Amino acid sequence: MFESIDLTLVNWSRAQFALTAMYHWIFVPLTLGLGFIVAFMETLYVKTGNPEWKRITKYWMKLFGINFAIGVATGIILEFEFGTNWSNYSWFVGDIFGAPLAIEGIMAFFMESTFIAVMFFGWGKVSKKFHLTSTWLTAIGANLSAVWILVANAWMQDPVGMKFNPDTARMEMVNFWDVFLSPSAVTKFLHTTTSGFVLAAIFVVGVSSWYLLKKREILFAKKSIVIASTFGIIASIMLIASGDSSAREMAEKQPMKFAAMEALYEGKTNAPLVAIGLIGDPQDDPMDKTAKEDFKIKIEIPNMLSYMAFLKADAFVPGIKDLILGNEKHGIMSYKEKIQRGYEAQQTLAAYKKAQKEGLPELASLKAKFNDQNWMDNYFQYFGYGAYYAEDEAQLEKNAFKIIPPISISFYSFHIMVILGGHFLLLFIILLWLIFKNKLADNKIVLWTAVWSIPLVYIASQAGWIVAEVGRQPWVIQDLMTTSRAVSQIDSGSVMVTFWLFALTFTSLLIAEVKILTKQIKIGPKKEGGKI
Amino acid sequence: MKYLSEILWYLSWPLLIVISYQAVKWFINKFEKQEAQLEESKDNFDI
Numbered sequence: 001m002f003e004s005i006d007l008t009l010v011n012w013s014r015a016q017f018a019l020t021a022m023y024h025w026i027f028v029p030l031t032l033g034l035g036f037i038v039a040f041m042e043t044l045y046v047k048t049g050n051p052e053w054k055r056i057t058k059y060w061m062k063l064f065g066i067n068f069a070i071g072v073a074t075g076i077i078l079e080f081e082f083g084t085n086w087s088n089y090s091w092f093v094g095d096i097f098g099a100p101l102a103i104e105g106i107m108a109f110f111m112e113s114t115f116i117a118v119m120f121f122g123w124g125k126v127s128k129k130f131h132l133t134s135t136w137l138t139a140i141g142a143n144l145s146a147v148w149i150l151v152a153n154a155w156m157q158d159p160v161g162m163k164f165n166p167d168t169a170r171m172e173m174v175n176f177w178d179v180f181l182s183p184s185a186v187t188k189f190l191h192t193t194t195s196g197f198v199l200a201a202i203f204v205v206g207v208s209s210w211y212l213l214k215k216r217e218i219l220f221a222k223k224s225i226v227i228a229s230t231f232g233i234i235a236s237i238m239l240i241a242s243g244d245s246s247a248r249e250m251a252e253k254q255p256m257k258f259a260a261m262e263a264l265y266e267g268k269t270n271a272p273l274v275a276i277g278l279i280g281d282p283q284d285d286p287m288d289k290t291a292k293e294d295f296k297i298k299i300e301i302p303n304m305l306s307y308m309a310f311l312k313a314d315a316f317v318p319g320i321k322d323l324i325l326g327n328e329k330h331g332i333m334s335y336k337e338k339i340q341r342g343y344e345a346q347q348t349l350a351a352y353k354k355a356q357k358e359g360l361p362e363l364a365s366l367k368a369k370f371n372d373q374n375w376m377d378n379y380f381q382y383f384g385y386g387a388y389y390a391e392d393e394a395q396l397e398k399n400a401f402k403i404i405p406p407i408s409i410s411f412y413s414f415h416i417m418v419i420l421g422g423h424f425l426l427l428f429i430i431l432l433w434l435i436f437k438n439k440l441a442d443n444k445i446v447l448w449t450a451v452w453s454i455p456l457v458y459i460a461s462q463a464g465w466i467v468a469e470v471g472r473q474p475w476v477i478q479d480l481m482t483t484s485r486a487v488s489q490i491d492s493g494s495v496m497v498t499f500w501l502f503a504l505t506f507t508s509l510l511i512a513e514v515k516i517l518t519k520q521i522k523i524g525p526k527k528e529g530g531k532i
Numbered sequence: 533m534k535y536l537s538e539i540l541w542y543l544s545w546p547l548l549i550v551i552s553y554q555a556v557k558w559f560i561n562k563f564e565k566q567e568a569q570l571e572e573s574k575d576n577f578d579i
Contacts, residue, residue, distance in 0.1 A: 036549060036552070040552070040553055040556045043553065044556075044557070143545075177535060181535040181538040181539065181542075182538070183537075183538055183541075186538045186541040186542055187541070189542070189545070190541065190544070190545060193545070194548070219567070222563070222567075223560065223563065226556075226559050226560055226563045227556050227559075227560065230552065230555045230556045230559045231552045231555075231556060234548060234551060234552045234555060235548070235552070238548050245541075432559070435563065436562070436563070436566065438566070438570065
């Protein structure tokens with residue numbers, strides 16, 4: 001089945017989408033969090049009437065604006081890529097994926113862009129309260145537009161609320177609420193937006209700490225740190241809670257991703273969580289039956305992985321090999337079996353299309369299968385696995401080992417994200433504590449740590465998406481469609497050329513953003529009365 | 533109710549914003565009072 005797929009095309013298309021998504025995600029989280037920080041500041045200004053708060057608000061709003069403008073450019077390209085690079089995917093699930101994506105577009109372009117104009121250009125032209133409302137609506141609008149793209153993403157990881165139509169060979173939405181209110185969608189939204197809040201809080205404390213190190217704008221910097229640290233602590237608590245919920249969702253719906261994240265080769269009861277670890281010889285795919293867990297160094301927390309996955313310290317957590325080879329004792333079906341069932345589903349669809357085209361008598365009986373819930377649950381559910389089918393038994397077994405995400409990337413991304421998340425929470429607490437002890441301005445170590453946490457928070461943020469997206473490979477839609485099958489059949493050369501063009505454009509945009517931001521940070525907040 | 537826990541999870545998000553703002557307001561008030569006291573004690577020391 002693989003021979004017909006141009007892997008060069010798949011890899012370049014994958015690289016292009018990953019590049020666009022990663023660049024887009026550099027700009028978005030700051031917008032998500034900074035919007036609320038600015039709204040808090042402006043509320044304090046409107047409530048107290050203190051012009052110092054207006055000055056603080058205007059300064060952070062200016063940095064918000066620079067980031068927002070550049071972020072929009074990458075987001076638009078991302079949406080177009082679904083059509084240009086992933087047309088098979090768009091055909092297969094456009095009826096479901098299109099709806100949240102369209103709402104996202106409406107939210108992003110209408111709500112955000114309307115109120116952002118008032119927020120930037122409305123100072124002195126509209127009433128204080130109307131301006132404040134616009135600031136809040138810009139922050140809420142940015143996050144509401146994120147809801148929909150995250151609902152769409154969650155559906156790819158946990159496809160629900162749909163029915164397959166064999167006549168069109170497309171998935172169709174039958175229950176919007178199942179899609180919108182799926183547990184995966186909720187946890188993804190909470191985890192992603194709160195990660196943006198933490199990123200923005202680190203950005204604010206980092207920049208403010210730099211002012212304290214330079215002994216400039218002391219009161220401005222301290223007030224900004226108090227606001228950002230408080231928001232950062234509360235957001236971090238939600239980040240941990242939603243991450244915990246997300247882990248349980250993953251253990252149930254995407255057990256392979258969960259096992260890869262922990263580099264868990266063999267399943268275990270009372271499974272420990274590797275808190276810190278260094279993998280020995282990276283054994284990414286293709287892996288085989290002889291592969292063993294291999295850590296050079298590891299520090300484990302006993303029973304924690306079992307508890308994280310199933311809220312039971314003695315629960316069995318399946319490892320990579322259990323999932324591939326199956327585990328009868330724990331009721332886990334082997335990948336070989338899933339491949340065979342998926343292949344049967346694909347063959348049934350092919351037979352149905354043939355019968356439809358040639359008017360064959362078995363058309364009705366074939367169609368009945370797609371309406372039979374039992375058959376759908378036992379065969380069609382594994383539709384995507386059929387792509388790995390091979391007549392030869394040995395080849396089929398070998399193919400089963402190809403359905404593994406890159407283990408070391410998943411493992412390290414997950415651990416970097418978690419460790420850095422802990423570091424940020426600790427930093428917020430220390431900053432707030434030192435401010436109230438009136439000792440922050442003299443503590444250069446903490447101030448420099450806050451400054452250097454700015455690049456670290458971007459690394460953590462990207463690592464989160466790498467876990468989510470690399471960890472679910474080879475699926476573009478969990479169990480139903482592989483990434484290789486989703487790609488548009490276009491010339492790989494043109495994807496390669498556009499990849500480099502995008503890489504160049506995005507890098508230029510990033511350089512521009514960093515330059516403009518650092519210039520504005522060096523200039524600092526203007527005296528009240530100065531124009532924004 | 534089928535979606536109850538998911539709805540409650542979604543509702544925790546606006547709650548997070550409200551709690552954050554209330555906490556911000558509380559810490560800022562505390563900070564401003566502390567700064568005012570420091571200024572005052574500094575002024576007294578200068579005299």
